[in-house]
Amino acid sequence: MKIVVADRDGVAHELDAVEGWRxxxxxxxxxxxxxxxxxxxxxxxxxxxRVAxxxxxKLHEPRDEELDRLDEHLAGDDERLSCQLIFSEELNGLTLSLPDAA
Structure with missing residues (x-):
């Protein structure tokens, strides 16, 4: 299982993912x-x-704590906290990018 993450330089990384890990x-x-x-x-x-x-x-709805943090960082509607996303088989191929550092 994999996720694809574009780093802050725009370089895409295909990463092996483990079910149950954040x-x-x-x-x-x-x-x-x-x-x-x-x-x-x-x-x-x-x-x-940033979630493609x-x-x-396909992601669960964010909880209030996550929404509060995203609001504090003026995050876009397409942004989530990666610590709140638990990888599962349904997310195989998940495509993300890292926003500019705040």
């Missing part, structure tokens, strides 16, 4: 630079990712 953990495990000072507790908002349009409706 997308943040998958990205970081492969050495793609992604902020996550809070370690995945939805506090810092540094692990924002074809995948947006």
């Amino acid at each position: 997308v943040m953990e998958i990205v970081r495990a492969h050495g793609v630079k992604l902020g996550a000072e809070c370690g995945g507790s939805s506090v810092c908002g540094e692990c924002r990712v 349009p074809e995948w947006q409706n």
